[in-house]
Amino acid sequence: MYRLVVYKEKCHGCGNCVIVCPVNAKDPNVFGGKGPEEEDKVVVRVVNGVADVINEELCGGCGACVEACPVYAIKLIVE
Numbered sequence: 001m002y003r004l005v006v007y008k009e010k011c012h013g014c015g016n017c018v019i020v021c022p023v024n025a026k027d028p029n030v031f032g033g034k035g036p037e038e039e040d041k042v043v044v045r046v047v048n049g050v051a052d053v054i055n056e057e058l059c060g061g062c063g064a065c066v067e068a069c070p071v072y073a074i075k076l077i078v079e
Helices: 018-020 064-068
Strands: 002-006 042-049 049-052 076-079
Touching: 002 049, 018 042, 018 064, 064 076
Parallel strands: none
Antiparallel strands: 002 076, 042 049
């Protein structure tokens, strides 16, 4: 089991985590850089200028979002 934690005080809303997430990439709008349209199919998205975990249960624990964050605002915790 994995848990994503976003430190909102660090996040500046670049959206790198949204774009690199392989689950999110299944949505063609995310792949094109426009962002997800259907919330029930994405793990993370930018809401009000900061990353927010939407469907944590879809996370496969790959860590791509963690690696893509330039300000270390997201962590993957193994439980």
